[in-house]
Amino acid sequence: AGIEFGLDAPYAVEYHDAVGSTNDRARTLAEEGRSDVVVVADEQTGSRGRLDREWVAPSGGVWVSVLIRPDVAPARAPVFTLAAAVAMTDACREAGVDAGIKWPNDVLVRDAGDAGTDGSVSGRGGRKLAGILTEMEGEADRVSWLVLGIGINANIDADALPVGATSLRVERAGPGNTTEGTATADIDRRRFVARLLERFAELAADPDAILPAWREHAITLGRRVRVETSSGEVIGTAVDIEPPGALAVETDDGRVRVHAGDCEHLRDA
Ligand code: BTN
Numbered sequence: 026a027g028i029e030f031g032l033d034a035p036y037a038v039e040y041h042d043a044v045g046s047t048n049d050r051a052r053t054l055a056e057e058g059r060s061d062v063v064v065v066a067d068e069q070t071g072s073r074g075r076l077d078r079e080w081v082a083p084s085g086g087v088w089v090s091v092l093i094r095p096d097v098a099p100a101r102a103p104v105f106t107l108a109a110a111v112a113m114t115d116a117c118r119e120a121g122v123d124a125g126i127k128w129p130n131d132v133l134v135r136d137a138g139d140a141g142t143d144g145s146v147s148g149r150g151g152r153k154l155a156g157i158l159t160e161m162e163g164e165a166d167r168v169s170w171l172v173l174g175i176g177i178n179a180n181i182d183a184d185a186l187p188v189g190a191t192s193l194r195v196e197r198a199g200p201g202n203t204t205e206g207t208a209t210a211d212i213d214r215r216r217f218v219a220r221l222l223e224r225f226a227e228l229a230a231d232p233d234a235i236l237p238a239w240r241e242h243a244i245t246l247g248r249r250v251r252v253e254t255s256s257g258e259v260i261g262t263a264v265d266i267e268p269p270g271a272l273a274v275e276t277d278d279g280r281v282r283v284h285a286g287d288c289e290h291l292r293d294a
Pocket of ligand 1: 074087176
């Protein structure tokens with residue numbers, strides 16, 4: 026269905042027209058001892074999102090799972106998810122859609138309000154283009170395998186997307202532009218994935234470059250946020266990202282580091 030691979034990538038590529046979940050397939054490959062493999066599908070029938078949420082993955086998207094075995098402690102693994110988010114954001118930008126990262130790893134359309142730390146209010150921005158579901162197995166001191174499940178709404182129409190989501194096709198067509206749903210707004214997924222993987226491999230090979238790149242691509246930093254964590258809600262201003270990927274939030278009671286959670290950008294007062 027259009028992205029059958031022969032990719033020029035630093036990974037072996039396994040392509041499916043349709044699969045339950047590329048992450049599940051990559052986990053099976055991990056159990057078989059494989060590494061440096063990328064599973065790509067045109068469509069997923071049982072795709073999974075973060076926090077046990079459903080992820081809608083119709084034909085036309087970029088549904089990719091990267092299986093690697095980095096030689097790092099499990100505590101350092103989140104940095105690879107950050108690298109994937111940077112690579113996804115760069116690929117979206119190269120496709121002509123101004124994207125940015127919402128902590129920890131959602132790729133959203135950015136607008137003028139998002140770009141500033143001056144309290145300006147978001148307009149059309151904030152719609153979700155892409156997300157990552159990372160899964161891992163490890164021992165105390167070493168990651169055994171890591172699966173980075175990357176979902177990018179690429180050549181998908183608005184009516185096939187969940188509320189709050191958008192696609193590269195919709196954004197490239199532009200509001201009111203009648204090219205929506207036609208090939209002119211579509212990206213070449215094969216080239217897009219090749220670029221995405223190339224950029225990810227580059228960052229994965231240079232871990233010190235990941236956090237600075239993430240900071241540059243972030244929409245969250247400088248924004249008022251509400252983060253739902255397993256131990257309650259944190260509200261304040263997001264001020265930095267700290268190794269291995271914690272969000273530093275300045276709250277009324279001081280600075281708090283949040284390691285995991287669901288982050289919402291608040292409208293600045
Ligand atoms: C999120 O909740 O934002 C993460 C969504 C991750 C979806 C991708 S699509 C490829 C891979 N396979 C899955 O089943 N999920 C991930």
